[in-house]
Amino acid sequence: MEVLTVNSLKKVYTTRFGNNHVQALSNTSFSVQKGEYVAIMGESGSGKSTLLNILASLDKPTSGEVLLNGKNIVGISEKEISAFRRENLGFVFQDFNLLDTFSLLDNIFLPLVLSGKSYDEMKERIKPIAKKLAINDILTKFPYEVSGGEKQRVAVARALITNPQLILADEPTGSLDSHATDHLLRLFGEINDDGQTIVMVTHSIKAASCAKRVLFIKDGEVFHELYKASMSDEELYHKISDTLTLIATGGERNA
Amino acid sequence: MHKLFYQKLAATNIKNNSKMYLPFILTCIGTVMMYYIMVSLSKNNDILEMNGSLRSMMELGAFVIAIFSGIFLFYTNSFLVKRRKKEFGLLNILGMEKKHISRVVLWETLYTFGLSIAIGLPGGMLFSKLMMLLLYKLLSFEVPLGFEISSQAILSTVLLFVVIFALTFLNTLGQIHLSKPIELLHGSQTGEREPKTKWILTLLGIACLGGGYYIAVTTKDPLSALTLFFVAALLVIIGTYCLFTTGSIALLKILRRRKKYYYKTSHFISVSGMMYRMKQNAVGLANICILATIVLVMLSTTISMYIGMEDIIRTHYPRNMISTTYDISENGVQTVKDRVGEILESHHLEAKNTLDYRYLSFAASGEKGVYVVDMNLADIMNIKSLCFIPLDDYNRLMNRSASLNENEILLFTGRDVYEDKTLSVLGHTFSVKEQLETFFGDGDEHMQVYYSTYYMIVKDVDVVNEIAEKQKEAYGDDDFEKFIYYLGFDLDTGNEENIQVYKEISAAFGVDDYPDGNVTSSVASRESFYQIYGGLFFLGIFLGALFIMATVLIIYYKQISEGYDDKNRFVIMQNVGMSKSEIKHAIHSQILTVFFLPLIAAGVHIAFAFPVITKLLALLNLTNVSLFAWCTVGTMLVFAIFYAIVYALTAKVYYKIVS
Numbered sequence: 001m002e003v004l005t006v007n008s009l010k011k012v013y014t015t016r017f018g019n020n021h022v023q024a025l026s027n028t029s030f031s032v033q034k035g036e037y038v039a040i041m042g043e044s045g046s047g048k049s050t051l052l053n054i055l056a057s058l059d060k061p062t063s064g065e066v067l068l069n070g071k072n073i074v075g076i077s078e079k080e081i082s083a084f085r086r087e088n089l090g091f092v093f094q095d096f097n098l099l100d101t102f103s104l105l106d107n108i109f110l111p112l113v114l115s116g117k118s119y120d121e122m123k124e125r126i127k128p129i130a131k132k133l134a135i136n137d138i139l140t141k142f143p144y145e146v147s148g149g150e151k152q153r154v155a156v157a158r159a160l161i162t163n164p165q166l167i168l169a170d171e172p173t174g175s176l177d178s179h180a181t182d183h184l185l186r187l188f189g190e191i192n193d194d195g196q197t198i199v200m201v202t203h204s205i206k207a208a209s210c211a212k213r214v215l216f217i218k219d220g221e222v223f224h225e226l227y228k229a230s231m232s233d234e235e236l237y238h239k240i241s242d243t244l245t246l247i248a249t250g251g252e253r254n255a
Numbered sequence: 256m257h258k259l260f261y262q263k264l265a266a267t268n269i270k271n272n273s274k275m276y277l278p279f280i281l282t283c284i285g286t287v288m289m290y291y292i293m294v295s296l297s298k299n300n301d302i303l304e305m306n307g308s309l310r311s312m313m314e315l316g317a318f319v320i321a322i323f324s325g326i327f328l329f330y331t332n333s334f335l336v337k338r339r340k341k342e343f344g345l346l347n348i349l350g351m352e353k354k355h356i357s358r359v360v361l362w363e364t365l366y367t368f369g370l371s372i373a374i375g376l377p378g379g380m381l382f383s384k385l386m387m388l389l390l391y392k393l394l395s396f397e398v399p400l401g402f403e404i405s406s407q408a409i410l411s412t413v414l415l416f417v418v419i420f421a422l423t424f425l426n427t428l429g430q431i432h433l434s435k436p437i438e439l440l441h442g443s444q445t446g447e448r449e450p451k452t453k454w455i456l457t458l459l460g461i462a463c464l465g466g467g468y469y470i471a472v473t474t475k476d477p478l479s480a481l482t483l484f485f486v487a488a489l490l491v492i493i494g495t496y497c498l499f500t501t502g503s504i505a506l507l508k509i510l511r512r513r514k515k516y517y518y519k520t521s522h523f524i525s526v527s528g529m530m531y532r533m534k535q536n537a538v539g540l541a542n543i544c545i546l547a548t549i550v551l552v553m554l555s556t557t558i559s560m561y562i563g564m565e566d567i568i569r570t571h572y573p574r575n576m577i578s579t580t581y582d583i584s585e586n587g588v589q590t591v592k593d594r595v596g597e598i599l600e601s602h603h604l605e606a607k608n609t610l611d612y613r614y615l616s617f618a619a620s621g622e623k624g625v626y627v628v629d630m631n632l633a634d635i636m637n638i639k640s641l642c643f644i645p646l647d648d649y650n651r652l653m654n655r656s657a658s659l660n661e662n663e664i665l666l667f668t669g670r671d672v673y674e675d676k677t678l679s680v681l682g683h684t685f686s687v688k689e690q691l692e693t694f695f696g697d698g699d700e701h702m703q704v705y706y707s708t709y710y711m712i713v714k715d716v717d718v719v720n721e722i723a724e725k726q727k728e729a730y731g732d733d734d735f736e737k738f739i740y741y742l743g744f745d746l747d748t749g750n751e752e753n754i755q756v757y758k759e760i761s762a763a764f765g766v767d768d769y770p771d772g773n774v775t776s777s778v779a780s781r782e783s784f785y786q787i788y789g790g791l792f793f794l795g796i797f798l799g800a801l802f803i804m805a806t807v808l809i810i811y812y813k814q815i816s817e818g819y820d821d822k823n824r825f826v827i828m829q830n831v832g833m834s835k836s837e838i839k840h841a842i843h844s845q846i847l848t849v850f851f852l853p854l855i856a857a858g859v860h861i862a863f864a865f866p867v868i869t870k871l872l873a874l875l876n877l878t879n880v881s882l883f884a885w886c887t888v889g890t891m892l893v894f895a896i897f898y899a900i901v902y903a904l905t906a907k908v909y910y911k912i913v914s
Binding site for chain 1 (some may be wrong): 449514515518519520523527528530531824826827828829830831832833834837
C-alpha cells in the first residue's frame, strides 16, 4: 500500500518583483510504500529542503500533487493543515527543535496536548516509547540539561507519540557525534522494523546506508535510486558513495 | 588607523542600533527638558517673590526628577549594554582590544550626551515658558510677560547629566572589562534556566502585601494614617517585588503540578511560557506596577484637591468671615456684634448664615470616659478635642428648650460611638443626659478631622468657666485655651469688598472696649490655598508625565527583548504542528497578561489605598470622598487607555521582530 505519492511536483520561487525565477523542483515524482525506510540524498541546492518542506506541508508547490494515504495534502485549507500535520506526520529535525521552556516530557506531550488528548492517555502512550528510546530517566529534565543524542531521541519520541502515518526526518544526525549517530540510526532501524514508515533527508552516506531505499535528487528531479534488498550497510555505503561520485563528476553524461 | 575611526564607528553603532538607541536618546532629551524646566521654575524671579511654599515645591520636584532620571537612565543603559554584548564580543574577536572598544563606547556616550543636551536644553527653554503659563493658570495668577533663560538652571542641568552619563559610561566599561570575548559573544543568550521556587520570599511577599493592605484599610484616624501610610506603602512595594518575582513563579508551578489542568491545550503553552516571561520580566513589571501606582495616586489626589479647592476652603473656613474674640461677657459679645454690624452697614451688606456661639475647646487624652490634659506622645491615638458650649447658645441655635442640671451634659460625638454613661474631665464628672444626633454648624466637621471632637453642652457659662480655670492650671499660662466668642457669617459680595470688610474688622480688635481676638476671611486666604494646591497639582502632572515616560520606555524595551526571545520559539512551535494563528493567539494572550498584570496590580493597590488616602486628604481638609473617588476612577481610566495605546504601538514592533 502506498503511504506517500508525489506526482510531478514543481516549485518555482519568484523574487518579489517577479522578474527572477528560480526553479527548485522541476518534475519530481516518487512513491513510498507502507513500512518503507527511504533516504533522500542530494547536494546543497538540489531541492531537498524544498521537497521536504512541501512534504511537511509547510510550503505549497507551484504544481503537482502530494498524496498521503490517497489524500492530496496540497489542497488542504490553511485552517486544517496544522491539525493534519499533527495527526499524520512526525518530524525529526537536525537541530532538535525542542522548546527549552518545557521539560523533555512536556516536549514529547506537546502534539498530544495540542490535539486535546487526555492526560491519562498521554501517560499510557509514553510508556512503551520511553522504554524503547531509553529516555525514562531524563524525562523530567530540561533540554539544556541533556546531550545532543538524548535531545534527538526525545525528538523521535515526540514524532512517534502521535502514531503518525509517516515520519519525516531532516538531517537527523547532522548535529550528533558518531556515537550518538550510531545509536539514533539503530533506533530508526528498529522503529522501521516495527512497521513505521520513515522518509529521511540527509547528506550523510552513513545515515543513508541504513535505509532500505535511497533516492538521489539533482536539479529538482529524482535522478537515481538504489534499493538495499539483501545488501549489508557497508555494501550500500559503497554503492551510495559511487553514485554520489558519479553525480558530482558528470552524471548527466553517464546516465 | 584613521584619525576619526572611533568617532565614525561610534556614530554608525548608534545608527545601526537605532531601534534600541532612539528611544533611549529621546528619554534623555525628555529628562533634560523636564529637569531644566523644573529648576528654572524654582529659580524664576516671579516665583521667588511669592511665598516660599511654591518655590520649595518646585525644588522638591527638581530633586525628585534628578534622582529618578539618574536611576532610570542608568538602568536603561545597562539593559542596552547587555543587549549589545554580542556586538562587543565580535569587535573583540575581530581584533579590537578592550581599550579600543572602550574608546568607541566613550564616543557613543559623548554623542548621546551631546544630543540630549543640544536638543533638551533649547527644548526645555521653549517649554519652560509654556509650563510657566500652565502653572500661573493653575494658580490663577496674572501671567507675566517676558522670556527668561536661567543660566543657573543650565549649569545645574549640564552638571547633573555629566554625572549621570559618567556613571553609565563607567558601568559599561565595567561590563566590558569583566567579561571574556566568548562570554561577550553569547552575552544575551545566557539565563534560560528554569526559575526556582522561593517559598520564603513568596510568603514574605504575601505577608508584606497583606500587612500593607491591612494597615491601609483599618487605619481609622487621620493622624496615625499620616505616619502609617509610609509604612504601608513600603510594605506594599516590598510585597509587590516579592510577589512579581517569586510569587508568580510559585503560582505557575502549582498550576503545572495539577496535571489535569496543565495538560490542556490552552493552559499548556501559556503556563510554561509565562514562567519564563515572568523570570525575565518580573522586576521590570514590578517597576511598571509601582510607577503606575505612584502616577495614579499622585494624579488622582492632586487633581481632586485642585478641583475640590472651594470645598477645602469652605471646610477650613465654614463661613466667609469668622471672628473670634476673647470676651464672652454679655457686654463683650454685644460690642462685637454692634461693631461688625456697623461695618457691614457702611458697605450696605448683610450677614448671611450667621452662626455665633461661645465655646471653650482644648485637647485632652484619655479613654473610658476619663479625660486629662496630661499629654505624652504615646497617647496620641487617644487624643480628643473637647468643646464646651453653654446650653443657652445651643438652645438658641437649635431652637430647642432643653434643660440641664449642674453636672449634666448633652453630648455630640460625630462619627465616634460613645458608650459610657458618664464623662469626666479634669476631675469633673458629668452624666450624659442625652446623646445628640445632629449638631449646628455643618462646617464644624473640620474639627473632626484631626482628632475626634466631643461637643459637650453644659448648663451655663459658669460651668465652662470652671473647666477653663482647671484647664489653664493644667496647661500653664502659655499654652492654655481661651473661652471664645465665635461669630461667623457669609457675605454676598465680590472679593475686593470682602477683603475691605476683613481689614476693617481686623482693625477693630483691642481698640477702645472692643475685645481682643482675630478674624479670618476665606477670600483673603484663597491666594495661599491656590499656591499650595495649584502648585501640588502642577507637580503632580509634571512628575506624572515623567513617570509615564519611564513606563512607556520600559514597556517598549520589554516588547523588543520579548520579541527576540520569542522568535525562535515561534519557529519551533510551527514545526511541531501549531498553526500560525494558534501561535499568535497563544503568544498574544501571554503578552497581554504580562503587560496588563502591572496595571491590574496597580488598580488593586489603589483600591486598597483608597481608604487611607481619603484620611490623608481629610488632613488637608478635603473631605469630599466621592469627588476623590471620581478623580481616582477618572485617572485610572485615562491611564488605562493611555497604557493600552502604548501597548498596541509597541506590540507592532514586537510582531515585526517575531515574523
